[in-house]
Amino acid sequence: MTSEKPVVDVTPEVIGEPNILSQRLAALRRQGKTIGLVPTMGALHEGHLSLVRRSRQMCDVTAVSIFVNPTQFAPGEDYEKYPRVLEADLEALASAGGADFVLAPSPAAMYPEGFDAHVHIGGVTKRLEGECRPTHFDGVAVVVLKLFNMSGADVAFFGQKDYQQAAVIQKMVRDLNLQVKIEVCPIVREADGLAMSSRNKYLSAEERAQAPVLKKALDLAKEQIEAGNRDTADLKHQMRRLISAVPSAAIDYISIADPATLEELDSVGGPAVILLAVKIGATRLIDNIVIP
Ligand code: AMP
Secondary structure, eight states, rough: HHHOOOSBBOOEEEEEHHHHHHHHHHHHHEEEEEEEEEOSSSSOHHHHHHHHHHHHHHHEEEEEEEOOOOGSTTTSSSSSSSSSOHHHHHHHHHHHTTEEEEEEHHHHSSTTTTTTOOOOOOOOOOHHHHHHHHHHHHHHHHHHHHHHHTOOOOOEEEEGGHHHHHHHHHHHHHHHHHOOOOEEEOOBTHHHTTTTTGGGGGGHHHHHHTTHHHHHHHHHHHHHTTTTOOOOOHHHHHHHHHHHTTTTEEEEEEEOOOTTTTOOOOOOOOEEEEEEEEETTTTEEEEEEEEE
């Protein structure tokens, strides 16, 4: 067996204690270094690594957090079975050129005994994921605000893959005057169009073969819009028909919305975003496409 030698530029310091990360990054900020933060839940793939590369391009120091955040999962969701593979994540980071720090805290380090704070962002959280997973964005907001505060990041990197999440974070930054710049990076996909996701690991071989239907439905709507179809009811009907032909698929939502407010559009008269959430077997996948 031949093994390819990874190109290791930076071996990260792996830190479990948020206060230690804060001290390290504060010292670097005092030297005038800019800090990039890449929040993740681990099981790193090329989507995550694209954010890390972008951070290294834009910032002097890159910190990646790897934390399966319990507060953003509802009872009955996949918190327990979510993949936790720190060793493999460190190897993936090394093969992508590395990071300076990895924060990999325990739940108790992030939420010590007595923790009782809540962050609720209104407006853009109400529909779509917020409707299907009512406690989800409060959990995301609280952990991301903690990560911003403990890192003092100048720039934080998020994926367009989680379009609504990025919109919620941007709104939190505006509403609370946070001094961090948000960079939203393009969706990284498998060769057959499936958006990369840590949850793709849950798919059986048969489900995996069917999962690209999400991207096919988004492409169908995009082509129709480019050909002049403005009728969102018709566009959604066509997407629904394509997806429903796949035996393992069950649609949670299909939305054609305003890219800034995520309010539903009756007709496509300007920029739009098409978002969907579909269960393939027991695995819930989300995807989206922006229509400029
Ligand atoms: P997660 O570990 O799923 O919480 O994702 C961490 C970050 O990586 C989020 O900002 C995601 O939007 C981003 N991300 C996940 N999958 C992709 C992808 N396929 N392309 C680009 N960014 C992604």
